[in-house]
Amino acid sequence: MSKAYLLVPKVLAFVGLALDRFPELSPERTKLQINFMLPISEWSEYSDLESDLLRCLLGGFGYNGRHIDFEAVDAKGYMEGAGIATIAPPEITAYVGVFGHKDANFIAVEDGRALAYPKSKTFEGLGMSSIVNSVMHFTDDVQGAKAVFRFLALLDNPQQQDKARKELAALIQPHRLERKLTETRERFKANWGEIEQRINSDRGIKQAQAFYLVGGNAPLYKNRFKDLFGSTFKPLSAAIKQLAEEFEGINTQWAYRALDVWMLHLHVTGRTWSIKGGK
Missing domain, CATH: 3.30.1370 (Ribosomal Protein S8; Chain: A, domain 1)
Known part of the structure; x- marks a missing residue:
């Protein structure tokens, strides 16, 4: 919906x-x-x-x-992207990757404004839902998405593999677990492969002078975009940390979801966040 x-x-x-x-x-x-x-x-x-x-x-x-x-x-x-647009240098063209449940969007930013199509792009069907639905149709889609997210978030840490398995084991029948774990890994890898290929063939995104990443599923892709864009990738760790401190109980995933809106709120109330010192 x-x-x-x-x-x-x-x-x-x-x-x-x-x-x-x-x-x-x-x-x-x-x-x-x-x-x-x-x-x-x-x-x-x-x-x-x-x-x-x-x-x-x-x-x-x-x-x-x-x-x-x-x-x-x-x-x-x-x-979307209007909040991050307030901190991007006005003299350059930047892109904001927004990774949500349904799609992956890439918002072009110039002169402090988020731009509509055709400069901005939507990679349809490359959000988290395509991965969740490839595993199984959960009775509770929200719980299923959370479990798959946590599983994928722990995959890059070899010491957390057992914990990662337990996230999905609680929701998947034992005789299907190994196959579903493999399918989840493969679908995530395939999603990222398609995203990377489409970025490399898109001159606008590939030639961005700054690239920011937000959205609830951004933590899964952060290191991959850092490798892809190098110094053009602008991590927002300081902003995430400040947001988490300002709103008690917010976790990293929710901070990535809220960051764009929070920066917009700061801007319209005259308190634009400064990226100075941010990593």
Whole structure:
């Protein structure tokens, strides 16, 4: 299901939850600013979503038996990569690799802006879901994706092989385990091989003057992109560390998922993150 389809109800639920947690806020005397981010493949829907949010938040919506409407609302949509675009040097062309569940997107960035197609590219079907579905169709897709992610994340560490196996062993019948472990390794290797081949044949991405990597599955690919791009690859370890420190309990995978949105939030509130000293 698309992120655009779910965006409005999720935003309304979040706003209602925030008002529950901060009862001193009075919607009818509050100006609300909403900034949201969409994948490039759904970017064409941003203006409709801005209108839908304004209509609901100004016209009123129900939450836990309560009617909520705000005095003033500003809703603005951004394309994925917009947060990282705020730290890329404006005089160069950079690319942001966004590795999510469905696709692998490569967002071109120039002059502090994330660019739409055709400069940006989508490698369809090369996200985590293709690997998860090649292993098996889990009853709980989220748990299956988490288990496969942890398994793959531990593969590069020989001392963690037994722990890696246990992640999937808890979800796969014993007589199928070895075959599924092999299939998972092979599918991940094949996915990366196709991604690498397509990058090498794409002049725009290959000639990027800086390359950043975000998204929930970025940790699986970080070292591979570092090898592929060399000094052009700009790791964001310092930003990941700062984000994890600012939001208690967030792990590395979630930090990679949130980093683009967090940097956008810093930018629109006048606190653009500095990459100085970041590794």
